[in-house]
Amino acid sequence: MLxxxxxxxxxxxxxxxxxxxxxxxRLEAHLRTCQRCREEIAALEGINDQIRAVSHDLQVSxxxxxxVLRAVGYYQVTRAQxxxxxxxxxxxxxxxxxxxxxxxxxxxxxxxxxxxxRAPVPAVSGLAPAASGATMPDxxxxxxx
Amino acid sequence: MEEALRPRLVSAERPVDGxxxxxxxxxELTAAxxxxxxxxxxxxxxxxxxxxxxxxxxxxxxxxxxxxxxQEAFVRVFQAIPRxxxxxxxxxxxxxxxxxTCLGRLRxxxxxxxxxxxxxxxxxxxxxxxxxxxxxxxxxxxMMPPKLRTVxxxxxxxxxxxxxxxxxLGLPMGTVRxxxxxxxxxxRKLWLDLSESGD
Numbered sequence: 001m002l003x004x005x006x007x008x009x010x011x012x013x014x015x016x017x018x019x020x021x022x023x024x025x026r027l028e029a030h031l032r033t034c035q036r037c038r039e040e041i042a043a044l045e046g047i048n049d050q051i052r053a054v055s056h057d058l059q060v061s062x063x064x065x066x067x068v069l070r071a072v073g074y075y076q077v078t079r080a081q082x083x084x085x086x087x088x089x090x091x092x093x094x095x096x097x098x099x100x101x102x103x104x105x106x107x108x109x110x111x112x113x114x115x116x117x118r119a120p121v122p123a124v125s126g127l128a129p130a131a132s133g134a135t136m137p138d139x140x141x142x143x144x145x
Numbered sequence: 146m147e148e149a150l151r152p153r154l155v156s157a158e159r160p161v162d163g164x165x166x167x168x169x170x171x172x173e174l175t176a177a178x179x180x181x182x183x184x185x186x187x188x189x190x191x192x193x194x195x196x197x198x199x200x201x202x203x204x205x206x207x208x209x210x211x212x213x214x215x216q217e218a219f220v221r222v223f224q225a226i227p228r229x230x231x232x233x234x235x236x237x238x239x240x241x242x243x244x245x246t247c248l249g250r251l252r253x254x255x256x257x258x259x260x261x262x263x264x265x266x267x268x269x270x271x272x273x274x275x276x277x278x279x280x281x282x283x284x285x286x287x288m289m290p291p292k293l294r295t296v297x298x299x300x301x302x303x304x305x306x307x308x309x310x311x312x313x314l315g316l317p318m319g320t321v322r323x324x325x326x327x328x329x330x331x332x333r334k335l336w337l338d339l340s341e342s343g344d
Binding site for chain 1: 183186187190191194195196198199202203208212215216219220223224278279282283286297298300301302306307322325326329332333336
């Protein structure tokens with residue numbers, strides 16, 4: 001029984017012809033004496049046939065190649081176009097991004113910078129206010145005096 | 146310009162040296178593809194369309210989906226062939242691309258293939274027991290964990306050696322060996338379970 005368990009680990013590789021020669025010889029010797037393992041290997045062998053039988057019936061569409069070649073042709077043409085394409089499109093995109101950035105910067109500063117304080121009225125000869133805070137009515141009063 | 150390019154690039158006419166192409170090895174054909182030979186690509190396509198489709202069909206469980214996946218894989222092959230260095234056999238590389246394409250589709254689909262979804266292969270005059278066996282095979286494969294199913298299909302459909310499967314999937318040889326053994330055991334168990342539940 002123990003021998004069967006050890007052998008069964010190798011059955012799959014043996015079927016695929018991937019078992020080292022020494023182990024394959026040991027397995028073959030075991031198979032000669034063990035009916036159960038012979039049945040096991042026959043069942044495993046059937047799996048390959050079952051899977052291949054399904055795909056054996058598969059039929060490839062008549063236009064399979066044409067569809068692949070069309071897709072390949074389209075890929076080649078678009079790749080050729082990409083390689084030949086001038087840089088105008090990327091440049092336009094970069095210019096648009098820069099314009100948008102400039103617009104955003106301008107908008108940002110116009111909203112966040114404080115309004116300039118009202119500038120004092122420039123001094124005109126003879127009409128200079130007495131004090132920096134003097135207003136027009138004050139100046140009129142002074143003139144009248 | 147496009148009109149001038151199109152016939153040269155995608156012409157479906159048979160090459161003059163068709164016999165030479167048919168006799169060429171995969172290595173020679175891939176080298177010719179890398180030099181821009183469309184005819185060499187067509188020859189590779191004709192050699193591998195059926196096994197690629199079979200692998201995709203077993204992985205996806207739907208004939209139409211499998212065709213789309215196989216076609217997508219061939220287009221990817223064409224796109225990547227300039228970078229193919231020949232470290233693995235062309236078939237190993239192709240099956241890896243088919244496998245990845247199918248796994249991507251399965252991830253997008255995010256569902257296990259149900260019995261309803263399993264479509265029959267396009268076949269002519271299949272006797273009913275063969276159809277039943279085919280459906281059961283499909284069902285069993287769909288119930289297997291993808292890791293086990295992939296190695297089993299690469300071995301059975303792709304006829305890749307353990308070394309090639311290991312290269313294709315980036316696995317150690319020992320893992321391939323044990324996964325294949327587990328895959329066959331799982332297939333057999335699921336088959337027996339399904340047979341009993343169907344009786």
